[in-house]
Each structure stands twice: as C-alpha cells, then as structure tokens.
Amino acid sequence: MSVFRTVRRGGLAATACLALAATLAGCGLSSDAASGSEDEIVIGVSLPLTGDFSEPGKGVERGYEAWAEYVNENGGLLGKQVRLEILDDQSSADRVASDYEKLINQEEVDLVFGPFSTRLVVPAAQVAQDYGFLFVEPAGAAEEVFTQGFDNLFYAAPAIADDHYNLLAEKILSMPEGQRPRSVAYATMDDPFAQGTAYGLKDKLEAAGIETVADEVYPPNTTDFSSIAAKIADTEADMVVGGTQYQDAVNLIVALQQLDYQPKLAAFSTAPTNPEFPEAIGSKTEGILSPTGYTPDASYPENQEFVEFYTDLHGEPPAEDEANAWTTGEVVAAAVEAVGCADPSQECQQQLIDWLHENTVDTVVGPLSWDAEGRPQSAHLIQQYVDGEIRIVLPEDQAEADFIPVKPEW
Structure with missing residues (x-):
C-alpha cells in the first residue's frame, strides 16, 4: 500500500x-x-x-x-x-x-x-x-x-499553562491589604505543564510584591514529601501553591497536614478536579483552589x-x-x-x-480559536471547595459560589 x-x-x-x-x-x-x-x-x-x-x-x-x-x-x-x-x-x-x-x-x-x-x-x-x-x-x-x-x-x-491562574492572580491582587497573602511557598513537579501553572501565578504575584519564601521542585516519581513539606511549613507562608498532577498533590497535602501547617490560601493544579481527591486527603478540602478549563455545569x-x-x-x-x-x-x-x-x-x-x-x-x-502557534484564545475558570463541594468561584459572572478569601482548615 x-x-x-x-x-x-x-x-x-x-x-x-x-x-x-x-x-x-x-x-x-x-x-x-x-x-x-x-x-x-x-x-x-x-x-x-x-x-x-x-x-x-x-x-x-x-x-x-x-x-x-x-x-x-x-x-x-x-x-x-x-x-x-x-x-x-x-x-x-x-x-x-x-x-x-x-x-x-x-x-x-x-x-x-x-x-x-x-x-x-x-x-x-x-x-x-x-x-x-x-x-x-x-x-x-x-x-x-x-x-x-x-x-x-x-x-x-x-x-495555556502560564495563564491558568490569571483570574486568581487578579482576585488576590484586588483583595484588601489585611486579607492578601504576603508570602507564598511553591512546590512543583519537574514537568513543564505543572511548573507552567505554578510559575505563571508566581510571576504575577512577585511582580506585585508578594514574597516567595519557598520554591521546591521534585521529580515526577516522588512519593515521599516529608522533607518538602517540612521546608514549606518552616516558612509559615500565608499561601501554598502546588504545580501538580494528581498523586503528588495528594501526598504533599497529607504531609503538610501531618505537620499541622495551615496556610490562609492553598491552590493546586489538576488534582482537586479529580473525583477521588476529597477522599484521598481525608475530605479536608475546604477552601482549596484549582484552575479548570471545564465544568459539567457549563x-x-x-x-x-x-x-x-x-x-x-x-x-x-x-x-x-x-x-x-x-x-x-x-x-x-x-x-x-x-x-x-x-x-x-x-x-x-x-x-x-x-x-x-x-x-x-x-x-x-x-x-x-487559536493563534498561529496553536494557543487557545480564552481563559481558565477558578474552582474552590466550598461547603465540601467544588464550585466555580471566578470569574464572578460565572460563579457558582463566593470566593473564600481565607481558608478555614484542611
């Protein structure tokens, strides 16, 4: 043939x-x-x-x-x-x-x-x-x-990944001084997508004067997050951002929970959108944020x-x-x-x-629609766990629940 x-x-x-x-x-x-x-x-x-x-x-x-x-x-x-x-x-x-x-x-x-x-x-x-x-x-x-x-x-x-958190960055920078996080700890898988999501947010927050107090990068096959979690907890950062897939986010969150580290805000790529996520981290999801390109309720x-x-x-x-x-x-x-x-x-x-x-x-x-290199010309939504359910919170005109500015607990 x-x-x-x-x-x-x-x-x-x-x-x-x-x-x-x-x-x-x-x-x-x-x-x-x-x-x-x-x-x-x-x-x-x-x-x-x-x-x-x-x-x-x-x-x-x-x-x-x-x-x-x-x-x-x-x-x-x-x-x-x-x-x-x-x-x-x-x-x-x-x-x-x-x-x-x-x-x-x-x-x-x-x-x-x-x-x-x-x-x-x-x-x-x-x-x-x-x-x-x-x-x-x-x-x-x-x-x-x-x-x-x-x-x-x-x-x-x-x-694209660098723009996944655009709406969250805008929201954080619009928050009153007393509520806005002053320091952020980042942990990212050594993966272009995962790092792109986290560092896209990092660049925007740093440009606005929000301090980076930890920036940990780990191999894709990492399962033990105890040392990374300890470094993050020691910073007492107001916010933690994970450039993650699924199991790595679960393992990192569990390790942070064991250290009683309690940030005001927490955001993770990909993992919170997975149906198994709440059970995997002990159902302590309240306030966790994630970008998403999709909701079944659209x-x-x-x-x-x-x-x-x-x-x-x-x-x-x-x-x-x-x-x-x-x-x-x-x-x-x-x-x-x-x-x-x-x-x-x-x-x-x-x-x-x-x-x-x-x-x-x-x-x-x-x-x-796409530009000449194949980049889509739209924006990701921001989801957050509110009262035990993951809901669209940004942009406000598509919100299913109000954005929680201070995370109660995980």
Whole structure:
C-alpha cells in the first residue's frame, strides 16, 4: 500500500512515493485505501496508560472512547464509523514518538489525536509535523509546546499553562491589604505543564510584591514529601501553591497536614478536579483552589449533550481530562466535516490545518480559536471547595459560589 509521506529530519526532506501512487494527485491515497476499509475512519492515539501519568491518561482515554461512541451512534464522520487505535506509551517520551511513527507508518491511520502531558505532546507533535498530520491535543499546555515552530498543533482547552491562574492572580491582587497573602511557598513537579501553572501565578504575584519564601521542585516519581513539606511549613507562608498532577498533590497535602501547617490560601493544579481527591486527603478540602478549563455545569449546548451521554456511560459526570479529550474530538470533527476529508494525504491534512487556523469551533469548553502557534484564545475558570463541594468561584459572572478569601482548615 502506498501513501505519500514527507519526512523532515535535520532540515532535510525525503519523499517516498511508489510509481503507482505517482499517478494520483499529490501521491495521496484516499482514506479508504489508507485504512483498508470503506466504512471506517481510523484515528491513532498514544496515551500514558501506565507510568507517571497513567491517572490522567486513563481519563483522556475515557473521553476519547466516549466521543467515538457518541459519534458512531450519530452517523459517524463523513458517514463513516470511527475506530480508535490506542497504544500505551508508558509515560515515556521516547515511546510516544515511536508509537506515532508506528500509527502513521505501519497502522496507516487516517488521523491522529494527541496524548496527555507536555512531556509527551512535544515529541508526538514533532512526529505529526514530520508527516504533515493535523495534531490536536488535550493536555500539552506548557509554553514550550508553542515555541517549537509547530504549525499543525492546536490545544483543545481554553488557555495555556502560564495563564491558568490569571483570574486568581487578579482576585488576590484586588483583595484588601489585611486579607492578601504576603508570602507564598511553591512546590512543583519537574514537568513543564505543572511548573507552567505554578510559575505563571508566581510571576504575577512577585511582580506585585508578594514574597516567595519557598520554591521546591521534585521529580515526577516522588512519593515521599516529608522533607518538602517540612521546608514549606518552616516558612509559615500565608499561601501554598502546588504545580501538580494528581498523586503528588495528594501526598504533599497529607504531609503538610501531618505537620499541622495551615496556610490562609492553598491552590493546586489538576488534582482537586479529580473525583477521588476529597477522599484521598481525608475530605479536608475546604477552601482549596484549582484552575479548570471545564465544568459539567457549563450551559453550552454541546456540553449538556456531552454530560448526559458520558454520565449514562459511566454513572458519573465527566471531569476535565475527559472533557478535554472529547473537545479534541469535536475540534477534529469540525474540521473534517467542513473540509470534507479524513485521510492521511498531504492535501487533506493541510486543508484541515488551514481550516482550524481560520475558524472558531463550538465545544464543551466554549468557543475555541487559536493563534498561529496553536494557543487557545480564552481563559481558565477558578474552582474552590466550598461547603465540601467544588464550585466555580471566578470569574464572578460565572460563579457558582463566593470566593473564600481565607481558608478555614484542611
């Protein structure tokens, strides 16, 4: 089987095209030839289903699978059924690159979706760019994703990592002097996304004169947080900010609880949005903050359909990882339906890329549009645990509860 590929390595380009395929426009075959079926569109994905990022990776998998099932129940894409080809990259950057090479070259998928985590998105996006594939991704939000020169990449969420806490920074800086934190302790996973969220807030607070009294960075596989917690507790910081995924945030909070450290404000990336989070830290959640690009209570028509369908499948509403995966599917589907193709040819893939650069897509996280590097042009919401429930507190015009300026206890 012959499908046109343009491979760039070290600035050199090599094209491969068999003589038979040379008679076809641009050497591109149709999706029927590429997938081996006239009745399906095959979408390749590599996800961290094991390893450091397996918890959110499985959430993304659930979101992708729910989206595919929904699409297939509603007529498919271009009248064809969607089939997902999902590989486990084991949270490895080397493995994720080889997975996308395999999906494109050996499995000959028609389209690809992105993985979870900036660490995995960058190498995966490079492979997609090398082969000229559209690359929409649900969870690579660090600024470094958008400075690699990718013109095929689009992030399917409202804001990049550095901007996740923008609304919280504005709120803190508007607080009366007596309530505003004067010192902040930061603890971040050595991960571009996690650090991007925490340091985006750090830069804004430091610029306003709020002192950084601790800045701890730890490897992704860290499980013992006793020494980091001790350093933070010794500072008696008014606020603690965690650039976290899931289990690391749980372990850090438990370690801080054991030291009876009580900040006025506490904010953690990702973890508080996980349904298992309250039980994992002993249900002492009151006042904890987190940025989120998604709430199941959003009034967008697309979201209402999503929540109903997903809840019927799983018995509970979707979380942010599932929503961003579903959004990835929505974005790709919008381009496919608008352009009228879903195949691995250079012509089709470039048409999909060009269409997304020029258009806005209605999704479960709201309308999305992108700059030239794939940054979404919107803002994250801020959630806080209020009376035992996580609620949107910022911006005020979308708030489900009032922002708690001083955290009672955890």
